[in-house]
Amino acid sequence: MAQKNQIKVGFLGFGEVASTLSEGLLARGVEVSTCLEGRSQRSVELAKSTGVGLLDSLTELVELSDFLLSVVVPAEAVSVAKKVGGSFDGVYVDLNNVSPGTVKEVFSHITNGKTVDAAIMGGIKNGLETPIIASGEFAKNFAVLNQYGMNIEVIGTEIGQASGLKMLRSAYTKGVSALLFEAFHAAYQMEVDETLLRYLTQSEGSHFPASANSRLTSSAYHSRRRAQEMEEVVKFLTEYTDPVISRATCEFFQSLPDKTGPMPKKPEKYGEVFRKVDKNRL
């Protein structure tokens, strides 16, 4: 039974993020619920195993919750908000990996809720302590959950700042990955890649060799997804600048799968990727 004054958090969608945050919040005495109407078998099982309250309808979840955290797949961010509509008057947090434009569209449907733009920074592997940034007039209301072990940083008062910051970070790291690929593919053919790594370590820092290898192998393995994400980045950046580098990064990731050929598992070393590319070119 819910105790009096117990904080009530509802999750819209129930994947890895919801499951991880729920575990931590439940352990700190927060009442956590979700609604399984229309969710996947995987979500149903995950919710059951996490031990959150299972409600039959979104209407019940909306009525019960002080906070609604939207953690669906990006394509569902708007449709789930439409279903909640004007009936929710608590704190509505969009935590999805979507652009500021999409966040604004999401919030156009939440007419009575206190809307918060939020983004998870880094993997959810750190549990409840995973850094989350939040922006908007009501971001401070969301940050109340820090009292229950969450790690929310309010970064500004405007909707779009949190999701925008996450996109900019993504634009930067994906751009670096594409650039690394271009420079190191040439260096590899010239047999100077290890020397280049060593000299760049002097300017880029001691983490550079490991970080470069990880970015090069991930780029090849996730190229299609990166291309899609970069399409969103380009759309977003166009509001602020002529994004020549991000457009080129998008083009790079679009053409990469044809260059590498099928990539059934993530390579361990970047050399494997370049050997595949060079072989396909012959």
Add this chain to the structure above:
Amino acid sequence: MAQKNQIKVGFLGFGEVASTLSEGLLARGVEVSTCLEGRSQRSVELAKSTGVGLLDSLTELVELSDFLLSVVVPAEAVSVAKKVGGSFDGVYVDLNNVSPGTVKEVFSHITNGKTVDAAIMGGIKNGLETPIIASGEFAKNFAVLNQYGMNIEVIGTEIGQASGLKMLRSAYTKGVSALLFEAFHAAYQMEVDETLLRYLTQSEGSHFPASANSRLTSSAYHSRRRAQEMEEVVKFLTEYTDPVISRATCEFFQSLPDKTGPMPKKPEKYGEVFRKVDKNRL
């Protein structure tokens, strides 16, 4: 007077690099000379103040020297080699900031010398200890000068590897600079640039804020020169890959002067640059 067995180094061109290396070599007992025929007033004065031997003609310099180090402006790298031609049979080192293609053209004129492709890594401010990379069959002959305090690393046996490596490093750092500009210009307009700096520091290392500021301000101040250098990089990389990112980086630097307007001195903080760009856009 030259002592018996004293190593004799001749400089083709006499700017900051020649002057700095000469000082160190002279202090270690090496005989250092240059020829002032056709050199600028600045070179003449620099050579005189450094105290190197001054020869009247290239012919004398060629006859006297065991090593000839070419440190002219990039546009003169080929013409100075033509003048030396087939008459030199010592170690001919091209230290100019030119592409592997240009180095090969240079060496087509040095028909009897032991040619070495070499590149200065980083500023010459560390004096004789400034790292220099060298490649080619005779790179090890050049590295004999390490006995006299130089810091030469042989990185391979092919002509083009040293100059190519330097170009690749340059392609990487200039690409990062352009990418930083694109991401941080948007972040600045969204008022999240300081938060973005902080979050990227987590993945990029503790040097990131200072390095980003330096790259952003230098990019704006040296944009025309960067554009020219990127044109060379693109030409070079096209032999190995379709350089989509480097082409975009070149385009970025080509368009930057129009965006910033005149930049009489290097700004201290990147914010100054973005304010200029935004003002010019209004």
